[in-house]
Amino acid sequence: MTRKTTLKPAKLTTTRFKPRASALALGIPTLLMGSASFAQSEDAFVLDTLKIEERTLDTNPYTEAGAPYKAKISGDSRHVKDLADTPQTINVLTQTQIQESGKSDLRDVLAAQPGITLGTGENGNAFGDRYIIRGHEARSDVFVDGLRDPGMTTRESFATEQVEITKGPSSTFAGRGSTGGAVNSITKQASTEYDFNKVSGGIGTDNYQRLSLDSNNSVSDDIALRVNLLYSFKDVPDREPADKSRRGFAVSGLFKATEKLQLLGDVYYLNAEDSPDLGTYIVSGGGKPVDDFPVYLQDQDFLKSTVSVATLRAKYDISDSSRIENALRYGTTDNG
Missing domain, CATH: 2.170.130.10 (TonB-dependent receptor, plug domain)
Structure with a gap:
């Protein structure tokens, strides 16, 4: 009877010891994880909001x-x-x-x-x-x-x-x-938001020729320049020798003097020279235009237009809901 009493506590002691060891093994990684989380919370900082805008x-x-x-x-x-x-x-x-x-x-x-x-x-x-x-x-x-x-x-x-x-x-x-x-x-006005250079050209029938340049360059965060150039010439289809010629340029500059004051200036020039065509007529009764009608165009006939314009703008933002703007323009046109 004494042997039985001695053996039973030994078995109970062994059984009770295993759960304690298991609990200790689980407690160690839990303590380590808690320390790591505490360290990360101390080093954490908030980043500024980054807005990505898709452009075409x-x-x-x-x-x-x-x-x-x-x-x-x-x-x-x-x-x-x-x-x-x-x-x-x-x-x-x-x-x-x-x-x-x-x-x-x-x-x-x-x-x-x-x-x-x-x-x-x-x-x-x-x-x-x-x-x-x-x-x-x-x-x-x-x-x-x-x-x-x-x-x-x-x-x-x-x-x-x-x-x-x-x-x-x-x-x-x-x-x-x-x-x-x-x-x-x-x-088209200068902008500090982007830089680009676009060249467009075309060649077609009736002596069609067209070449243009559109270039915007931001010199700094506050200064930008934009240039547009044009050359174009084409015959009026089926009405030769009537034709149209275009040459021009446009230059725009932006200067942000302060956070509230902005200056914008541009210069525009166009020289348009046409050999005019008086056109044809339509057959009465729902007919079609007469395509073999002669072109009444003489060497002395012309239609010219020259445009030169300069504009200066100033804008001052008083607040988010009010501003003051002023625009000054000087230009000349010559038609013949």
């Missing part, structure tokens, strides 16, 4: 990101809301749309838009582009970067970022007399 080849700052056909905001800073929230009918043609349309002169671009027709020299005045919006004369309702363009000239699109067409009464932004609407061309 289109550098138009007014379009929706990744959607070069969709204009988000107006190039006219007087429109403080997005275009979708602006209670007005505004059709916007982005730079990508203009390029892919294959049209270069602004009159050809607008001729393809609904609600706009072109004048053809009524009242004996055939100089420059003449737009008629919704049946109302809009010859003097043409703007460049929000400033009225009084010159009745030939307008090219090589330095155009987008074209904004306002339909309906627009006296709030276009002044008195803009009954049918207004046309506002937004030019």
Whole structure:
């Protein structure tokens, strides 16, 4: 009986010891993990938020990101809301749309838009582009970067970022007399956000030649320069010797003097020389245009337009909700 009593405690002692050893083995890695977590919490620091924005080849700052056909905001800073929230009918043609349309002169671009027709020299005045919006004369309702363009000239699109067409009464932004609407061309401006160099060229039938350069370079975080160059020549198809010639350049410079003060200047020049064609006629009764109609073009006939414009802008941000802007422009136009 004594033997049995002695053996039982020995077995119990062995059994109780194993759980304690097992608990000790599990406790050691737990303690190590707790120490490591404590060390990491002491060395942890918060990184600044990194925002990655996807960009396409289109550098138009007014379009929706990744959607070069969709204009988000107006190039006219007087429109403080997005275009979708602006209670007005505004059709916007982005730079990508203009390029892919294959049209270069602004009159050809607008001729393809609904609600706009072109004048053809009524009242004996055939100089420059003449737009008629919704049946109302809009010859003097043409703007460049929000400033009225009084010159009745030939307008090219090589330095155009987008074209904004306002339909309906627009006296709030276009002044008195803009009954049918207004046309506002937004030019390409220098930016410190990106650097790029684009060269575009084309050769085609009817002696078609076109070469353009668009280059933007940020000299520093506060200074940027953008240059646009153009050379173009083409015959009017099936109407030789009628032709069109275009040569021009546009230079824009940006200087951020302070965090609130920004200066922007640009110079624009275009020399357009056309050999005019009086065109043909359409056979009455729904016939087609007569294609063997002779071209009444003499060596002395010409249509020339020379444009030289310089603009200086200053913008000062008073707060997040208010700012002061001033724009000064000097230009000359010569039509013959």
